[in-house]
Amino acid sequence: xxxxxxxxxxxxxxxxxxxxxxxxxxxxxxxxxxxxxxxxxxxxxxxxxxxxxxxxxxxxxxxxxxxxxxxxxxxxxxxxxxxxxxxxxxxxxxxxxxxxxxxxxxxxxxxxxxxxxxxxxxxxxxxxxxxxxxxxxxxxxxxxxxx
Ligand code: FES
Numbered sequence: 001x002x003x004x005x006x007x008x009x010x011x012x013x014x015x016x017x018x019x020x021x022x023x024x025x026x027x028x029x030x031x032x033x034x035x036x037x038x039x040x041x042x043x044x045x046x047x048x049x050x051x052x053x054x055x056x057x058x059x060x061x062x063x064x065x066x067x068x069x070x071x072x073x074x075x076x077x078x079x080x081x082x083x084x085x086x087x088x089x090x091x092x093x094x095x096x097x098x099x100x101x102x103x104x105x106x107x108x109x110x111x112x113x114x115x116x117x118x119x120x121x122x123x124x125x126x127x128x129x130x131x132x133x134x135x136x137x138x139x140x141x142x143x144x145x146x147x
Pocket of ligand 1: 034089090092093094109111112113114126
């Protein structure tokens with residue numbers, strides 16, 4: 001069946017939905033713009049602690065592990081240092097930023113594929129906006145994350 005015939009057989013509404021899936025704005029998929037209601041503010045005023053011996057800090061015991069807290073991605077990088085960045089992407093402000101072990105440990109947003117190094121510098125052309133980075137300070141088993 002030819003493409004035109006296939007679309008005609010679906011009817012006008014279904015064919016339109018297939019050909020123009022993002023006409024009202026895509027949300028968290030593909031390369032479309034994120035709907036304003038799905039955008040979140042970049043976190044500010046961050047200053048919290050994590051007890052690394054508690055369940056909350058369990059994922060930070062291994063290099064490459066991370067947790068999410070107050071829209072911050074707190075990670076133990078591949079060298080065993082604690083790093084933290086905004087969970088809210090600097091591209092279109094979805095909350096999809098995570099720490100991944102690829103390329104020596106980077107931040108990655110699954111919405112459109114933006115990648116950032118551990119200083120927040122963009123690593124591809126998805127965005128030129130740096131990812132917000134937070135300070136970390138370890139005292140005993142208490143990790144402080146702050147601006
Ligand atoms: S919102 Fe587009 S890559 Fe993160």
